[in-house]
Amino acid sequence: xxxxxxxxxxxxxxxxxxxxxxxxxxxxxxxxxxxxxxxxxxxxxxxxxxxxxxxxxxxxxxxxxxxxxxxxxxxxxxxxxxxxxxxxxxxxxxxxxxxxxxxxxxxxxxxxxxxxxxxxxxxxxxxxxxxxxxxxxxxxxxxxxxxxxxxxxxxxxxxxxxxxxxxxxxxxxxxxxxxxxxxxxxxxxxxxxxxxxxxxxxxxxxxxxxxxxxxxxxxxxxxxxxxxxxxxxxxxxxxxxxxxxxxxxxxxxxxxxxxxxxxxxxxxxxxxxxxxxxxxxxxxxxxxxxxxxxxxxxxxxxxxxxxxxxxxxxxxxxxxxxxxxxxxxxxxxxxxxxxxxxxxxxxxxxxxxxxxxxxxxxxxxxxxxxxxx
Numbered sequence: 001x002x003x004x005x006x007x008x009x010x011x012x013x014x015x016x017x018x019x020x021x022x023x024x025x026x027x028x029x030x031x032x033x034x035x036x037x038x039x040x041x042x043x044x045x046x047x048x049x050x051x052x053x054x055x056x057x058x059x060x061x062x063x064x065x066x067x068x069x070x071x072x073x074x075x076x077x078x079x080x081x082x083x084x085x086x087x088x089x090x091x092x093x094x095x096x097x098x099x100x101x102x103x104x105x106x107x108x109x110x111x112x113x114x115x116x117x118x119x120x121x122x123x124x125x126x127x128x129x130x131x132x133x134x135x136x137x138x139x140x141x142x143x144x145x146x147x148x149x150x151x152x153x154x155x156x157x158x159x160x161x162x163x164x165x166x167x168x169x170x171x172x173x174x175x176x177x178x179x180x181x182x183x184x185x186x187x188x189x190x191x192x193x194x195x196x197x198x199x200x201x202x203x204x205x206x207x208x209x210x211x212x213x214x215x216x217x218x219x220x221x222x223x224x225x226x227x228x229x230x231x232x233x234x235x236x237x238x239x240x241x242x243x244x245x246x247x248x249x250x251x252x253x254x255x256x257x258x259x260x261x262x263x264x265x266x267x268x269x270x271x272x273x274x275x276x277x278x279x280x281x282x283x284x285x286x287x288x289x290x291x292x293x294x295x296x297x298x299x300x301x302x303x304x305x306x307x308x309x310x311x312x313x314x315x316x317x318x319x320x321x322x323x324x325x326x327x328x329x330x331x332x333x334x335x336x337x338x339x340x341x342x343x344x345x346x347x348x349x350x351x352x353x354x355x356x357x358x359x360x361x362x363x364x365x366x367x368x369x370x371x372x373x
Contacts, residue, residue: 119284
């Protein structure tokens with residue numbers, strides 16, 4: 001038996017952990033940030049006799065051109081996950097597999113598993129998803145619940161959703177919050193968007209551009225401002241799949257769409273925005289809220305899902321109506337003192353979350369599963 005500097009005891013001379021890193025190759029959203037944060041933290045955390053190995057089909061599938069995307073998805077989900085991954089796990093004499101996303105990997109007999117569930121949106125709000133996504137997403141969640149020795153939830157809200165929608169007892173769940181890749185020390189690289197010189201004030205939206213993020217509400221806010229002859233500063237939109245936004249209605253003329261951007265540009269934008277405006281209807285965590293607070297950017301969001309856990313008392317809450325968001329945006333635009341207060345509170349709230357803490361608590365879950373607790 002060995003003991004590390006955290007006081008954790010390991011019954012095994014060598015514990016081999018495989019971490020599903022497929023999200024790094026399939027998404028540029030929060031799931032990929034989560035996996036990268038875990039890997040980075042595990043490399044930095046000194047735990048004797050704990051060997052961590054990435055497990056993935058290391059082929060990127062970010063584009064939406066067909067049939068390339070669907071063919072890669074079929075290979076990953078129907079061939080690699082059920083056939084190749086189990087072989088790799090057995091060959092490496094893996095003790096525990098941590099599944100970090102929704103991919104259903106066949107787990108060989110004798111290997112323990114920890115599953116992270118990021119949200120239950122496909123069950124709670126099925127209308128947001130295509131028919132095949134509703135079917136496969138629900139199936140994945142149910143299989144994760146059946147296969148997992150323990151389940152990591154990224155917020156108390158997600159834990160409550162799992163208990164309510166999937167009937168899982170609290171004794172099988174562990175809440176482990178995420179961390180932020182950003183801080184406002186001024187040491188990290190930042191740069192303006194390529195080919196753009198952003199002058200003047202602006203609001204910021206960051207997130208995947210799908211209906212649940214509720215960007216349509218912000219379109220209505222700008223329409224309301226126009227009807228009242230009030231000028232709102234431009235909204236800079238960072239996220240993929242702009243075509244879906246334009247299908248929801250006419251886009252206001254002073255919106256600036258930047259697409260997916262590297263972290264250096266996000267730091268630049270967070271530091272200079274009047275506020276992050278984040279009207280999402282449903283979040284398992286809400287990384288943009290944490291990232292904004294970490295960079296001293298005020299946040300406007302709603303008291304829905306996990307957002308009150310992340311934002312605490314450090315954000316400006318608005319009801320999910322155009323009028324409420326209009327009022328909140330106008331108040332922050334005109335009141336620098338309130339922005340400064342939110343910046344200070346945001347720094348303090350963001351300090352409660354870190355990848356170091358996330359990794360330490362995740363390792364504690366590994367320990368409980370390996371030791372059969």
